[in-house]
């Protein structure tokens with residue numbers, strides 16, 4: 001099932017401007033694991049505001065971007081579960097903060113592995129418990145599911161990707177900004193705040209992320 005583009009099209013500017021997306025320890029580690037370099041062909045799947053692609057380009061990669069939403073201005077409008085590229089079209093395929101939206105995660109990881117000749121790097125929020133999943137769904141009807149580290153390892157293994165790096169790290173995000181990005185306010189925002197209350201510190205809340213790399217075997 002393809003994501004309804006209008007939902008993301010109207011959010012595009014907020015994701016381009018988001019501090020949580022533009023920077024972070026997870027983004028720095030992800031870029032290192034991509035092993036960027038002059039002329040390396042790279043793919044950024046579900047590019048959103050283009051923050052991964054921008055960093056890879058600045059380091060010399062030839063980057064193509066995809067996203068299901070035309071409003072994100074990707075090079076190719078495509079669902080992650082069906083990428084319009086031949087096998088091994090890129091040296092590396094990357095995706096960040098998007099897999100929890102994919103309706104068919106198995107197909108999407110399979111596509112990342114199929115189009116990358118050497119490495120796949122994925123970053124996303126990690127499954128914590130049902131309360132966080134409920135909060136995510138109230139905040140954003142397009143949320144599907146976060147996955148645990150063991151589920152991620154299984155997803156990679158099932159496509160033949162050999163995991164050679166896997167790090168889970170805290171990700172502190174401004175709670176007001178996180179809610180505002182999806183237009184979550186009023187009673188819905190109050191319900192979310194209650195569900196994540198035990199994970200908050202001042203104006204921020206912590207939703208850990210996984211940074212995982214697999215090599216084609």
Ligand SMILES: C[S@@+](CC[C@H](N)C(=O)[O-])C[C@H]1O[C@@H](n2cnc3c(N)ncnc32)[C@H](O)[C@@H]1O
Nearest residue numbers: 003008021046047048068069079080096098101
């Ligand atoms: C949070 S944003 C991505 C953030 C971006 N990768 C970054 O690092 O800043 C999530 C993106 O996933 C895209 N998306 C959601 N479901 C998708 C799907 N099934 N296939 C491709 N893109 C999808 C949305 O359009 C949106 O641009």
